Amino acid sequence: MNLLTVKLLIAFTGVALTVGGWFFDAIKKPYTHLFNPHWLPHARYHSALWLFAITLACGASLGLLWGHYPGQDTGLAIWMAAFLPGLFYLSFFPSLLFRNTSSWDDGETPFMPIAPQLVVATVMLLVLGGALWLDMHLRVGA
Numbered sequence: 001m002n003l004l005t006v007k008l009l010i011a012f013t014g015v016a017l018t019v020g021g022w023f024f025d026a027i028k029k030p031y032t033h034l035f036n037p038h039w040l041p042h043a044r045y046h047s048a049l050w051l052f053a054i055t056l057a058c059g060a061s062l063g064l065l066w067g068h069y070p071g072q073d074t075g076l077a078i079w080m081a082a083f084l085p086g087l088f089y090l091s092f093f094p095s096l097l098f099r100n101t102s103s104w105d106d107g108e109t110p111f112m113p114i115a116p117q118l119v120v121a122t123v124m125l126l127v128l129g130g131a132l133w134l135d136m137h138l139r140v141g142a
Contacts, residue, residue: 001138002138003073003078003135003138006078006131006132006134007065007066007081009127009128009130009131009134010061010065010078010082010085011061011062011065012127013085013089013124013127013128014057014058014061014081014084014085015062016120016124017058017085017088017089017124018054018058018059020120021050021051021054021055022051022055025047025050026051030107032107032108033105034047036106038106053088054088057084057085057087057088058084058085060084061080061081061082061085062081064077064078064081064084065077065078065081075136075139078131079132082128082131082132085124085128086124086125086128089121089124089125090121090125092117092121093118093121102115103115103118
């Protein structure tokens with residue numbers, strides 16, 4: 001295992017978050033989020049904010065991972081690259097603390113104890129944690 005593995009794991013989580021976010025929130029039919037005709041316009045505005053924030057944060061993460069700049073590949077650069085998508089994956093959980101919220105898409109019948117996106121968020125946080133653990137051990141061993 002090497003730094004390339006660390007960078008690929010972190011990049012995977014950011015790309016998956018961006019592509020998955022756009023697919024499930026804006027493209028997949030029937031529309032459940034951004035283009036849902038039953039949502040209020042301001043709710044759709046917040047969905048768009050979420051999608052663009054994810055896109056920009058994950059783009060910045062990729063820039064930290066693959067860009068050429070002073071300090072590239074430092075521990076701080078790697079940790080920040082992981083933090084940016086991790087911030088969004090982490091936000092899946094405290095969001096459930098608000099009254100009348102659900103992690104299930106509107107109109108979707110729950111088919112397992114927790115919504116699939118919570119499982120995905122948990123797995124991606126574990127991947128990010130594993131990448132950071134590996135990075136830390138690579139730096140200690142260097």
